[in-house]
Amino acid sequence: MWWENFYHAALNQLALFRITDVIDILAVSYLVYKALKFIRETRTMRLLKGVVLLIVITQLSYFFQLNTLYYILSNVLQLGLIALLIVFQPELRRVLEHVGRTSMGKWFNSKGEFDAEAMQMIREVSKGAQAMANSHTGALIVIENEDNIDTLISSGIKVHAETTSELLENIFVPNTPLHDGAVVIRDNKVELATCVLPLSQNPNIRQELGTRHRAGIGISEESDAVVIIVSEETGKISIAYKGVLDTGYHEDSLRDRIIELLNSSGLTQNTSEGKFSLKNLTKRGKEE
Numbered sequence: 001m002w003w004e005n006f007y008h009a010a011l012n013q014l015a016l017f018r019i020t021d022v023i024d025i026l027a028v029s030y031l032v033y034k035a036l037k038f039i040r041e042t043r044t045m046r047l048l049k050g051v052v053l054l055i056v057i058t059q060l061s062y063f064f065q066l067n068t069l070y071y072i073l074s075n076v077l078q079l080g081l082i083a084l085l086i087v088f089q090p091e092l093r094r095v096l097e098h099v100g101r102t103s104m105g106k107w108f109n110s111k112g113e114f115d116a117e118a119m120q121m122i123r124e125v126s127k128g129a130q131a132m133a134n135s136h137t138g139a140l141i142v143i144e145n146e147d148n149i150d151t152l153i154s155s156g157i158k159v160h161a162e163t164t165s166e167l168l169e170n171i172f173v174p175n176t177p178l179h180d181g182a183v184v185i186r187d188n189k190v191e192l193a194t195c196v197l198p199l200s201q202n203p204n205i206r207q208e209l210g211t212r213h214r215a216g217i218g219i220s221e222e223s224d225a226v227v228i229i230v231s232e233e234t235g236k237i238s239i240a241y242k243g244v245l246d247t248g249y250h251e252d253s254l255r256d257r258i259i260e261l262l263n264s265s266g267l268t269q270n271t272s273e274g275k276f277s278l279k280n281l282t283k284r285g286k287e288e
């Protein structure tokens with residue numbers, strides 16, 4: 001009977017199975033998962049489709065013996081591989097930085113608790129954003145997360161000051177020297193102002209959104225920064241994170257959402273020890 005043969009063959013294979021095979025399978029699964037996640041979260045997706053198409057056409061040209069086409073395409077593929085490494089250097093660096101990261105993440109102290117200074121910074125940002133929304137003052141605030149964004153921004157003026165709602169409101173007063181561009185918050189400080197950010201090239205962004213929102217979405221596509229945008233026109237507060245724009249926040253909901261995003265970015269690299277519920281975090285913040 002065929003199934004008996006199958007059964008014996010399966011048993012024989014199982015007998016050969018070693019613990020190292022399990023480790024091997026788990027390691028490959030993890031790498032495939034990480035690669036797929038990387039492709040989904042970065043601008044690699046569109047490019048990957050192009051590369052797959054190129055490979056298919058190259059193989060077809062080989063199969064049908066279209067020699068000149070095959071010669072050109074196979075050479076393009078070889079050169080393309082080197083070009084890809086250069087074009088995706090920032091993303092690859094990001095991945096390697098993530099691989100080497102073992103700590104709880106920058107938002108947590110040595111006891112694994114969400115940092116009190118970070119909580120204070122988030123409160124000030126939320127308060128400032130609400131005040132600017134009320135007065136229809138346009139603002140763009142980038143909270144640098146685990147990824148260093150130096151290579152993504154240009155022409156920033158160093159501020160390096162305590163983050164307070166008053167300072168943020170002052171920076172974004174129209175027609176003052178620092179109001180144009182984005183503020184970058186690094187290590188809980190207002191580190192830079194007037195930064196120029198990369199504009200998103202996503203064709204699906206709503207037409208009515210201008211360059212402030214596109215710049216906010218742009219930097220969030222290329223890093224894990226949490227970006228707060230206050231619209232001068234509508235007075236609405238939005239958050240851009242990982243290329244997605246969410247609108248309609250108010251001071252409290254903004255604060256909760258920023259905490260949630262920074263908390264979750266820490267958790268992606270950490271054990272469950274670092275897990276705090278949003279409710280607890282917000283409560284802790286109020287009590288401090």
Ligand SMILES: Nc1ncnc2c1ncn2[C@@H]1O[C@H](COP(=O)(O)OP(=O)(O)OP(=O)(O)O)[C@@H](O)[C@H]1O
Nearest residue numbers: 138180181182196197210211212213215231232233
């Ligand atoms: N690449 C960029 N990086 C940082 N800030 C930028 C960039 N491009 C534009 N901005 C900021 O956005 C402002 C222009 O905003 P614009 O009105 O075009 O955008 P918007 O998304 O419609 O915003 P709003 O709703 O506030 O009008 C500029 O004055 C500048 O401060």
